[in-house]
Amino acid sequence: MSLAHETEQIALAAKEGGRALSHAGRAEKDRFLLHAARLLKEKSAEILAANAQDLARAESAGVQGAMLDRLALNPKRIDGMISALQEIAALEDPVGAIDAGWRRPNGIMVERRRIPLGVILMIYEARPNVTVDAAALCVKAGNAVILRGGSEARSSNLALAALLSEALSAAGLDPRAVRYVDNPAREALYELLQRPGEIDLCIPRGGEGLVKAVYEHAKMPVLAHERGVCHVYVDQSADLEMALSITENAKVQRPSTCNAAETLLVHEDEAARFLPLLAARIPQVALRADAKALAHLPGATPATEEDWFAEYLDLILAVRVVSSIEEAMDHIARYGSRHTEAIVTRHQGRAERFLREVGSSTVLVNASTRLADGGELGLGAEIGISNTRMHAFGPMGLRELTTTKFVVRGEGQLRG
Amino acid sequence: MSLAHETEQIALAAKEGGRALSHAGRAEKDRFLLHAARLLKEKSAEILAANAQDLARAESAGVQGAMLDRLALNPKRIDGMISALQEIAALEDPVGAIDAGWRRPNGIMVERRRIPLGVILMIYEARPNVTVDAAALCVKAGNAVILRGGSEARSSNLALAALLSEALSAAGLDPRAVRYVDNPAREALYELLQRPGEIDLCIPRGGEGLVKAVYEHAKMPVLAHERGVCHVYVDQSADLEMALSITENAKVQRPSTCNAAETLLVHEDEAARFLPLLAARIPQVALRADAKALAHLPGATPATEEDWFAEYLDLILAVRVVSSIEEAMDHIARYGSRHTEAIVTRHQGRAERFLREVGSSTVLVNASTRLADGGELGLGAEIGISNTRMHAFGPMGLRELTTTKFVVRGEGQLRG
Numbered sequence: 001m002s003l004a005h006e007t008e009q010i011a012l013a014a015k016e017g018g019r020a021l022s023h024a025g026r027a028e029k030d031r032f033l034l035h036a037a038r039l040l041k042e043k044s045a046e047i048l049a050a051n052a053q054d055l056a057r058a059e060s061a062g063v064q065g066a067m068l069d070r071l072a073l074n075p076k077r078i079d080g081m082i083s084a085l086q087e088i089a090a091l092e093d094p095v096g097a098i099d100a101g102w103r104r105p106n107g108i109m110v111e112r113r114r115i116p117l118g119v120i121l122m123i124y125e126a127r128p129n130v131t132v133d134a135a136a137l138c139v140k141a142g143n144a145v146i147l148r149g150g151s152e153a154r155s156s157n158l159a160l161a162a163l164l165s166e167a168l169s170a171a172g173l174d175p176r177a178v179r180y181v182d183n184p185a186r187e188a189l190y191e192l193l194q195r196p197g198e199i200d201l202c203i204p205r206g207g208e209g210l211v212k213a214v215y216e217h218a219k220m221p222v223l224a225h226e227r228g229v230c231h232v233y234v235d236q237s238a239d240l241e242m243a244l245s246i247t248e249n250a251k252v253q254r255p256s257t258c259n260a261a262e263t264l265l266v267h268e269d270e271a272a273r274f275l276p277l278l279a280a281r282i283p284q285v286a287l288r289a290d291a292k293a294l295a296h297l298p299g300a301t302p303a304t305e306e307d308w309f310a311e312y313l314d315l316i317l318a319v320r321v322v323s324s325i326e327e328a329m330d331h332i333a334r335y336g337s338r339h340t341e342a343i344v345t346r347h348q349g350r351a352e353r354f355l356r357e358v359g360s361s362t363v364l365v366n367a368s369t370r371l372a373d374g375g376e377l378g379l380g381a382e383i384g385i386s387n388t389r390m391h392a393f394g395p396m397g398l399r400e401l402t403t404t405k406f407v408v409r410g411e412g413q414l415r416g
Numbered sequence: 417m418s419l420a421h422e423t424e425q426i427a428l429a430a431k432e433g434g435r436a437l438s439h440a441g442r443a444e445k446d447r448f449l450l451h452a453a454r455l456l457k458e459k460s461a462e463i464l465a466a467n468a469q470d471l472a473r474a475e476s477a478g479v480q481g482a483m484l485d486r487l488a489l490n491p492k493r494i495d496g497m498i499s500a501l502q503e504i505a506a507l508e509d510p511v512g513a514i515d516a517g518w519r520r521p522n523g524i525m526v527e528r529r530r531i532p533l534g535v536i537l538m539i540y541e542a543r544p545n546v547t548v549d550a551a552a553l554c555v556k557a558g559n560a561v562i563l564r565g566g567s568e569a570r571s572s573n574l575a576l577a578a579l580l581s582e583a584l585s586a587a588g589l590d591p592r593a594v595r596y597v598d599n600p601a602r603e604a605l606y607e608l609l610q611r612p613g614e615i616d617l618c619i620p621r622g623g624e625g626l627v628k629a630v631y632e633h634a635k636m637p638v639l640a641h642e643r644g645v646c647h648v649y650v651d652q653s654a655d656l657e658m659a660l661s662i663t664e665n666a667k668v669q670r671p672s673t674c675n676a677a678e679t680l681l682v683h684e685d686e687a688a689r690f691l692p693l694l695a696a697r698i699p700q701v702a703l704r705a706d707a708k709a710l711a712h713l714p715g716a717t718p719a720t721e722e723d724w725f726a727e728y729l730d731l732i733l734a735v736r737v738v739s740s741i742e743e744a745m746d747h748i749a750r751y752g753s754r755h756t757e758a759i760v761t762r763h764q765g766r767a768e769r770f771l772r773e774v775g776s777s778t779v780l781v782n783a784s785t786r787l788a789d790g791g792e793l794g795l796g797a798e799i800g801i802s803n804t805r806m807h808a809f810g811p812m813g814l815r816e817l818t819t820t821k822f823v824v825r826g827e828g829q830l831r832g
Contacts, residue, residue, distance in 0.1 A: 019749060019775075022773075022775060023772050023773050096772075102794055104792070104793070104794050108783055108787065110793050110794060115775060115809075117805050117806070118775070118805055200804070200805050200806070201805075201806060215635070219631070221637060221804060221806040221807075223806075239828070242828040245828060245830060246828065246830065249830035249831055253830070253831050254831075333435060351825075355823050355825075356439050356512075357438075357439050359435075359438060359531060359534070359821070360821065361821050361822065362821065362822040362824065363821060363822070363823055363824070364823075364824040364825075364826060365824070365825050365826065366825070366826045366827055366828055366829075367524055367824050367825070367826025367827075367828070367829045367830075368829065368830045368831055370830070370831035371524065371824060371826075371829065371830075371831055372822070372824075373831075376520070376831065377520070377526050377822055377824070378518055378520050378526060388616070388637060389533050389534055389616050389617075389819045390533070390616070390617060390637040390639075390806065390807045390819065391637075391806045391807040391819075392819075393531075393819045393820060393821060394821060394822050395822070403805045403806065403807075403808075403809045404809060405775070405776065405777050405778065405779060405809060405810060406777065406778040406779070406788070406793055406810050406811070407771050407779055407780075408778065408779070408780040408781070408783050408787060408788075408793070409767075409771075409780075409781050409782070409783075410780060410781065410782045410783025410787075411782055411783075412655070412658040412661060412662065412782055412783070413782075413783045413784065413787065414661060414662065414665040414669070414783075414784045414786070414787075415665055415669050415670075415784055415786035415787055415789075415792065
């Protein structure tokens with residue numbers, strides 16, 4: 001079978017498999033999720049054995065450290081997958097919700113009703129738990145999903161995908177609604193990305209190279225996370241103890257994440273007091289400071305223009321002194337990535353202005369940028385974070401895996 | 417100046433020009449709209465003179481008929497533009513609306529607040545009124561807009577764009593927020609489509625060739641209308657008089673539109689009575705019928721497989737007899753374009769089932785497919801109809817020119 005033909009079969013099967021799922025009730029979908037959770041418990045030895053094969057292959061290929069850790073499953077991580085399935089089962093079904101409804105002068109009743117997106121292509125690397133998480137979220141929102149994981153996790157992913165198929169059948173759902181693509185060739189992926197007639201959305205989760213390649217080849221919409229150059233702005237007369245805690249949390253609690261702060265902006269009235277306190281509070285962080293900040297940060301190195309654009313994902317923080325909130329917002333507009341920005345202030349007017357005028361996907365007053373996360377914001381679960389403003393901007397939960405249609409009820413109304 | 421450099425300047429100016437507009441209040445935006453309406457009245461002679469140049473050029477190039485008519489302005493059409501501006505001014509401002517809000521266990525207050533998309537690239541052909549309509553809708557929703565009309569309407573579009581700039585300045589808004597691109601070369605368009613860093617969305621409105629070229633070259637999201645293969649299904653025991661009116665209206669009221677019906681599906685129990693009545697009711701329509709329908713339609717020609725996929729946009733109707741609502745929905749899923757479908761029925765259960773299970777952007781019971789339109793559905797104004805399920809599915813109004821951001825208010829909350 002040619003690659004193009006194989007790909008067509010996969011895409012058509014997912015589309016067909018998703019038709020009944022698109023209007024399945026919550027009960028069937030939750031039955032699938034809870035059955036998958038039970039199977040994960042029963043078959044954990046099998047899953048771990050499959051994962052051991054992946055780990056052995058990776059180790060003999062010289063993989064080590066964080067990369068090997070991301071690939072690894074253990075009983076605790078399997079429990080994590082089980083909990084995720086149970087939590088997703090407990091979430092409201094977004095499908096069928098009526099966002100709004102009204103009556104028109106001619107008497108027709110119009111409503112906007114939530115429906116699934118259709119078929120979603122999930123592309124990811126390393127972590128095998130994404131196979132379960134992504135399938136669970138897509139199915140709960142009524143979508144068929146084509147899963148394309150990394151070849152390094154092939155054995156684990158195939159074992160998990162088989163378990164998901166079994167759970168779909170047990171719940172009376174079409175097992176074709178979840179399909180794992182067992183073809184590591186980039187060409188197989190590119191063929192799938194050429195099928196907008198069957199695949200409604202592609203979500204890539206992985207490194208910059210993967211995301212770029214997907215944008216390059218995809219003929220359907222793509223929702224991806226790109227860069228997170230997040231800012232904390234310490235305003236004039238801010239509570240400096242709060243500002244210290246927020247800056248520390250935003251920078252060091254987990255520096256490798258996209259919502260960690262990369263640049264600190266400090267109002268000039270606070271710089272002399274705040275910056276020395278900060279250097280003492282986070283001695284493990286390398287500071288890159290502009291000329292005005294350097295005056296208060298003897299241990300810092302001078303920042304270059306590149307530092308303002310940098311997504312360090314590391315224990316490094318760029319620091320700039322600004323003379324006003326306008327200058328802070330101009331800096332964010334120029335250098336930021338529209339991801340997440342926080343202001344620390346006691347001034348209500350400037351707080352509201354920052355919240356209104358900064359166009360990033362999450363804006364916070366007196367809270368850490370690390371809270372810009374589907375779970376923390378209360379979306380229940382997160383399928384990813386979108387950097388584009390279309391469809392979803394910022395953390396995406398179940399609702400972002402749906403769209404709306406117009407439903408009209410009439411009594412013979414015509415167009416005049 | 418090189419083309420790439422010129423394009424960069426245009427895109428950067430629109431992005432910069434849109435920054436203040438993105439959080440401008442409703443009053444300023446409405447002042448712009450109403451000032452533009454006044455200028456259109458005052459300067460109608462100038463606009464008509466510019467349009468006369470376009471018409472003369474088109475005529476000497478041999479353009480005639482419908483194409484020439486689409487290009488033409490006259491006092492009535494200028495009044496139409498004025499009314500559109502006044503109506504858009506009367507619409508609610510979508511920006512700043514809070515879609516939802518909640519408090520998290522840690523005390524942070526979270527809200528989803530509507531914000532503009534950013535910079536929109538509108539690409540269109542012939543009709544000069546789109547210059548005014550599109551700019552009005554984009555600006556009301558807080559977006560900067562780059563307008564790229566057809567070269568055949570160049571003089572009219574430049575005159576209208578100058579008027580829009582004047583109105584922006586008069587309203588205290590940045591005139592860079594509306595920019596007309598006066599470069600007819602396809603390469604100039606393709607350069608713009610390569611700038612996702614400044615342009616957030618592209619909306620092409622025009623023929624299939626234009627839309628295809630845009631999809632091919634665009635690096636940013638595209639919202640476009642593709643095909644409308646709309647169905648009317650006459651169910652078992654439908655009110656046949658209502659079914660006749662709806663089929664007639666859906667097919668002949670304006671056959672060239674995307675929401676006109678192209679295929680009629682009739683339940684076999686009604687075929688013998690309904691089809692001869694239909695043939696008598698719309699004698700001007702050429703019928704292409706399957707074998708079962710042909711038995712009741714002596715004047716029809718046999719339908720081929722291609723007829724079920726066809727978007728005739730003409731006085732032609734494909735007709736098929738089905739034995740159940742399932743068969744009707746299977747036909748729609750297989751051959752339809754997910755645009756608009758109507759069921760005519762007296763049976764409440766089948767009506768609800770059709771509304772639930774048919775995945776098109778507008779589904780109607782006992783009403784004409786021609787009602788699938790932003791104005792008819794009550795969106796106030798329509799910037800287009802989207803065939804993709806992402807961001808907007810179906811008719812798009814002002815709200816679809818916005819997105820949401822998360823706004824968080826805390827008292828020092830951190831990530832644990």
